[in-house]
Amino acid sequence: MKRLTHDRIWSAIDALADRYGLSVSGLAKRSGLDPTAFNKSKRATGDGRPRWPTTESIAKVLDATGATLEDFTTLATAEPGTAMRNVPIPLIELTRAGAGGFFDDGGCPVGSGWEQVRFPWVDDEKAYALEVTGDGMEPLYRAGDILIVSPNAPTQNGDRVVVRTTDGEVMAKLLVGRAATTIELGTLNCDQPNFVFPLDRVEWIARIIWASQ
Incomplete structure (x- = not known):
């Protein structure tokens, strides 16, 4: 399995939002989180260090959407351009x-x-x-x-x-x-x-x- 990097984890969240026809803010709100929780500006600290989504926030996303951990992992490990197919x-x-x-x-x-x-x-x-x-x-x-x-x-x-x-x-x-x-x-x-x-x-x-x- 491909390594779950910072970029891949956030890409999976973006892909889930797209999959459900939501913005990342809409996905966060549906999951009971602060609407800005998944914004691009929240993905790094002020000094440029990567900021990771918490396991709790990912669990809330899966619960709110009905997606499984397997779904999320598939999105996070897919080759660029192949995870989303309309x-x-x-x-x-x-x-x-x-x-x-x-x-x-x-x-x-x-x-x-x-x-x-x-x-x-x-x-x-x-x-x-x-x-x-x-x-x-x-x-x-x-x-x-x-x-x-x-x-x-x-x-x-x-x-x-x-x-x-x-x-x-x-x-x-x-x-x-x-x-x-x-x-x-x-x-x-x-x-x-x-x-x-x-x-x-x-x-x-x-x-x-x-x-x-």
């Missing part, structure tokens, strides 16, 4: 995603004629976008929000994921845990309890790597 990806309404013919057995989009959105950073050529409809996922996701989903990204406990059941239902959930024969999913509405699915009822599961909130 590429078109398929878009489908979440309520229509359960219909047949949209996905293969691995949860990757199939066919043609999709509507598309352009997304400035994606490592998975099979990534796609889901548009939230209705109010079933409030307050976390609201109607019109766009979720970018990566079928090939590894999932772990705590990830926000999209799950398709063998009944054809597609839903956005929080991955709480997995056992030998079951999977525990948390709702995005904190007022509702977690629930456990038999693994043989889960057709596929894919990680949400970004949301337009």
Whole structure:
């Protein structure tokens, strides 16, 4: 892995801001930080010594955006000019995603004629976008929000994921845990309890790597 230099760490923060359509001040504000925390003038001391972002500020950025540490590290180690790629990806309404013919057995989009959105950073050529409809996922996701989903990204406990059941239902959930024969999913509405699915009822599961909130 490439060395995480001062310039690369700050470039990753810039790239995250671009990825979410924000200025660095907007990214800092969304993360609950002073709006000037990521400004160019704050990246060195008065005598020219490099000033690094704190681990706490990076953690707050990841929490506010839904990006993972792996996402951040990828941006920080990418070759210049390759981290940001404005590429078109398929878009489908979440309520229509359960219909047949949209996905293969691995949860990757199939066919043609999709509507598309352009997304400035994606490592998975099979990534796609889901548009939230209705109010079933409030307050976390609201109607019109766009979720970018990566079928090939590894999932772990705590990830926000999209799950398709063998009944054809597609839903956005929080991955709480997995056992030998079951999977525990948390709702995005904190007022509702977690629930456990038999693994043989889960057709596929894919990680949400970004949301337009």
